[in-house]
Amino acid sequence: MTSWQQAAADDAALMNDFQTICRFGGRLSGTGQDEAAMEWALTRLREVGPDVRRVAVPYDGWRCLSGSLTLLGDTPVNLECVPLLRSASTDALGLEGTVLDLGAGRQEDFERAGDAVRGKIVLVRHEYPFSKGHVHRRRKYDMAVAHGAAAFLIANPLPGAGPLSGSSGRPRDGAGIPAAYIDHEGALALCAQPRARVRLLIQGEELRDSMACAGILDLPGGRDSRIVISAHMDGHDLGSSALDNATGVAVALAAARILAGQLGPGTPGLRICFFTAEEWALAGSARYLADMAATERHALKLNINLDTVAGDDTLCALISDYPALAGVVESAATRAGVPVSHWLPFMPNSDHANFARHGIPALRLVAGFDKPQSCVRHILSRGDVPDIILEGEMRNALAVTCAMASLALGMTDQELDALKSGSTCPRI
Ligand SMILES: [Zn+2]
Known part of the structure; x- marks a missing residue:
């Protein structure tokens, strides 16, 4: 077992968090279920670090x-x-x-x-x-x-x-x-x-006047730059949005707990972003990034977006036309001891797309890529319920997330900026 697998295995709260998120219901933005789940998540984030903010963002x-x-x-x-x-x-x-x-x-x-x-x-x-x-x-x-x-x-x-x-x-x-x-x-x-x-x-x-929200935990390192782990909290109301995206939120919370101890004078900071109104054409993260000061946005060096990270035993990183991310994925997969494929073309199917469009190297970790018979097929349906998620899949996703983020935390700003090279991702 690799040390990342061990760290993932040792996180006692992962599956309990996942089940808790599912119990808020499908979390469709506008129903209040997403807001209630976000309030809970903010409390969990405060246990990791003190700089927790709730940012209100308008959406249609x-x-x-x-x-x-x-x-x-x-x-x-x-x-x-x-x-x-x-x-x-x-x-x-x-x-x-x-x-x-x-x-x-x-x-x-x-x-x-x-x-x-x-x-x-x-x-x-x-x-x-x-x-x-x-x-x-x-x-x-x-x-x-x-x-x-x-x-x-x-x-x-x-x-x-x-x-x-x-x-x-x-x-x-x-x-x-x-x-x-x-x-x-x-x-x-x-x-x-x-x-x-x-x-x-x-x-x-x-x-009119609908407001979504973003829940943000900022964990400072030794410099202004930030590695961002994101996941959307909202979902649809036919099932309990377990795959999409209680899996991603629970893994992001666990990754924050594990990685907090890795930050220091020589590392960038780590930011955890939970979005709502993702299922509304990615409106929540779009507005969060658009409203941000350009200097703050420039400090965001990499986005690891977790969306539907269990439901199958295969993982893929959708690397949004940032070819240099392939190396990060391969290296992290080796360190985690968990195979992860990657897919280069830009796929605007989750919040990573908005980061990528702002010129921030961004990837989405997803389970079951190109496996239409996997349990991930239940996405968006009444079958998206907690029972279809296996703990081992969650822990593999956590090990990979930690390995990727840790790799980025070990890079200089120059090395992080080099992840943009060769990108043909469409820009805002
Ligand atoms: Zn999703």
């Missing part, structure tokens, strides 16, 4: 008032649906239209259908989010809007797993179309007849 809040989908015909059938966060509303009677099945709903599917999309209620499929060729829900939604669709339905391809939950990414008062997740069985019903007609009803409410 929204609440679903009602959502329903009816397959019309001689005998109308109600199908389960979950409106996307920030979906456009239909009028009070709902929107009636013809369904157009676009299969996966990739660019070639929209191009093939061309003008036939206009005015239709398009049906596409959700894809396992952590894979090399993945096309994100929001890109499919944007293509539907661009092609003139009247509404957007996205089906969970997994039988018996229910619908999913996710954001449309539509900005406040922005143009958009009604959009909802449906389950596999609902998609089968819609495809069982040609030119199926449905009525989609979605009523949502803009919540």
